[in-house]
Amino acid sequence: MQDSAMFFIPDFKGFDFFPHGTRINxxxxxxxxLALSLICMVASLLAMAVLGFNYGVDFKGGTVIEVQSLDGPADIPDLRGKLGELGLGSVQIQAFSEHDVLIRVETQPGGEAEQQAAMHAIIDVLGPGFEQRRVEVVGPAVSGELRRNGILAVFGSLIAIVLYVWVRFDWQFAFGAIVALVHDVLLVAGIFALFQLEFDLSIVAALLTVLGYSVNDTVVVSDRIRENLRRYKKMEINDLINTSINETISRTVLTGATTLAALIALLLFGGDVLFNFSLAMVLGVVIGTYSSVFLAAPLLGYLGVRRDGLASRDAAPAGERAETKKIERVG
Known part of the structure; x- marks a missing residue:
């Protein structure tokens, strides 16, 4: 009875989305x-130096107005059209509920009087259907401090990541990681400068997220290279790096593809408020995946990563274990 009552469980085999055993050179x-990356980095620096950034209210100063719709859910597209006709420069509209809307307006030329006039013009356009809840003014001093703190956050993250990779691996791996990370940040920032896309605190948050994503990819590839350096004592270094990249390429591609699927959905359906943030994330994931495979790992071939340091690290614990066994036998 027990045998006849057993359930049949089919043996499903996993489906390979990416082929294993690749031998891509x-x-x-x-x-x-490397030459392409250097050209793109120089072009990004030139774009930032010549064109500069199109800073948002966070970095440029301005007025933040919170209003509440009294006649049902706020019509955001209609508000954007009405406020855009005022000619006040950068105007950001963000809905954080059906009735509550946050409006950010950049600093107006002409001083405090013009700023007050812009605020009253916005309130007049909104009409009696909206109730004013809060008004905050972001002055030049505050916006300058936010800009400095954003730059310090990015550079602080770079330094912390480099120290981590240096301690965990060797200086060659740390150098490759810092080049790849600087490459990722410069290219994303350069694209925003080139096309004059709005650059605010959300883009700084995106850059910090991209740094974490990119270093994760770089550490995975570096860890496999370190393992293969111990495993293949006589393999030529270029062949060893090639083998290591091929062994991790399926993980790299699939992780990037699944991340991009979510980010592209956010880019397409997240609205104007999240568009620049989503775009920075998409660019960062694509560029970060490229730099981990085509920049950080190949740089080790030029830097001459050594096996002797890894061998000495492995030899010490082995010697300690042998000494421990010898003491146990004597005891």
Whole structure:
């Protein structure tokens, strides 16, 4: 009875979205990828130096007005159209509930009088259907402090990541990681400068997130290279790096693809408020995946990563274990 009552459980096999055992010769294009990355980094620096950033209210100063709709849910597209006709420069509208709306207006030229006039013009356009709840003015001093803190946050994260990679691996791995991370930040920032997309605190948050994502990819590849350095004592370094990248490429591609699926949905359906943040994240994931495979790892071939340091690290614990066993036998 027990045998006849047993349930049949089918043996499902996993589906491979990405082929295993790839033999792509990434190191063959290491010179081309390094040259392309250097050109893009220089172009980004030029765009930031010549064109500058199109700073948002957070970094440029301005007025923040919180209003509540009294006649049902707020019509955000209609509000954008009405406020856009006022010619007040950058106007950001963010709905954080059906009835509550946050309006940010950049600092107006002409001083306090013009700023007050802009605020009254917005309130007049909104009409009696909206109740004013809160007004805050972000002055030049506060916006300058936010800008400095944002820059310090990015550079502080870079330094912390480099120290971590240096301690965990060797200086060659740390150097490759810092080049890749600086490359990622410069390219995303350069694209925003080139196309004059609005740059505010949300973009700084996106850059910090991209740094964490990119270093995660870089550490995975570096860890596999370190394992293979111990495993293949006589393999030529370029072949070893190639093997390591191929062994982790499925993880890299699938992780990037699943992350991009969520970010692209946010980019397409998140609205105007989240568009720039989503775009920075999408660019960062794509560029970060590229730099982990085509920049950070191939740089180790130029830097001459050594096996002797890894061997000495492994030899010490082995010697300690042998000494411990010898003491146990004597005892």
């Amino acid at each position: 990434f190191m063959r294009v290491k010179g081309l990828s």
